[in-house]
Amino acid sequence: MNSxxxxxxxxxxIIAVE
Known part of the structure; x- marks a missing residue:
């Protein structure tokens, strides 16, 4: 995972998924 x-x-x- 290349953060x-x-x-x-x-x-x-990602924020929307959380």
Whole structure:
């Protein structure tokens, strides 16, 4: 899991899932 390469878009997607 490359959390370092996470983009704001991906972060928002993860937050939406949580």
């Amino acid at each position: 370092v390469r996470f983009t704001p878009v991906q972060v928002e997607a």
